[in-house]
Amino acid sequence: MGVSDCLFCKIIKGEIPSTKVYEDEFVLAFLDISPVAPAHILIVPKLHIVSASDISEENSIYAAKCFEAIAKIAVSEGLDSGFRVITNSGTDGAQSVFHLHFHLLGGKQFDVRLV
Numbered sequence: 001m002g003v004s005d006c007l008f009c010k011i012i013k014g015e016i017p018s019t020k021v022y023e024d025e026f027v028l029a030f031l032d033i034s035p036v037a038p039a040h041i042l043i044v045p046k047l048h049i050v051s052a053s054d055i056s057e058e059n060s061i062y063a064a065k066c067f068e069a070i071a072k073i074a075v076s077e078g079l080d081s082g083f084r085v086i087t088n089s090g091t092d093g094a095q096s097v098f099h100l101h102f103h104l105l106g107g108k109q110f111d112v113r114l115v
């Protein structure tokens with residue numbers, strides 16, 4: 001799947017609607033359409049990077065900016081007592097949208113630990 005048929009590229013371009021939570025030059029963050037926690041926000045780089053496997057020296061500023069955004073969003077969303085950040089990568093990671101994104105999950109105490 002390339003940039004032209006990428007769901008998150010279309011959301012970034014405004015061709016598909018989203019509920020925006022945060023935006024800057026590098027990052028768009030919006031509500032996940034199928035939330036699994038009271039707060040479930042997707043943080044997406046504005047560059048089409050397929051997955052965590054594709055972060056490189058050339059594009060890693062976008063990943064860094066995603067994490068700067070996460071820190072800001074955690075404050076603006078009132079996630080004072082903590083949160084989780086998850087990225088699914090590739091087939092074994094159960095990634096379903098092949099544009100790098102970070103799930104920011106919060107608003108509840110998580111009882112299941114994967115790690």
Ligand code: AMP
Pocket residue numbers: 007016018031032033034035042087088094095096097098
């Ligand atoms: P992943 O399975 O880690 O690739 O995550 C993809 C996420 O995108 C899932 O949590 C979906 O619920 C979410 N999603 C899919 N389509 C949309 C959409 N149009 N707007 C917001 N979130 C979406």
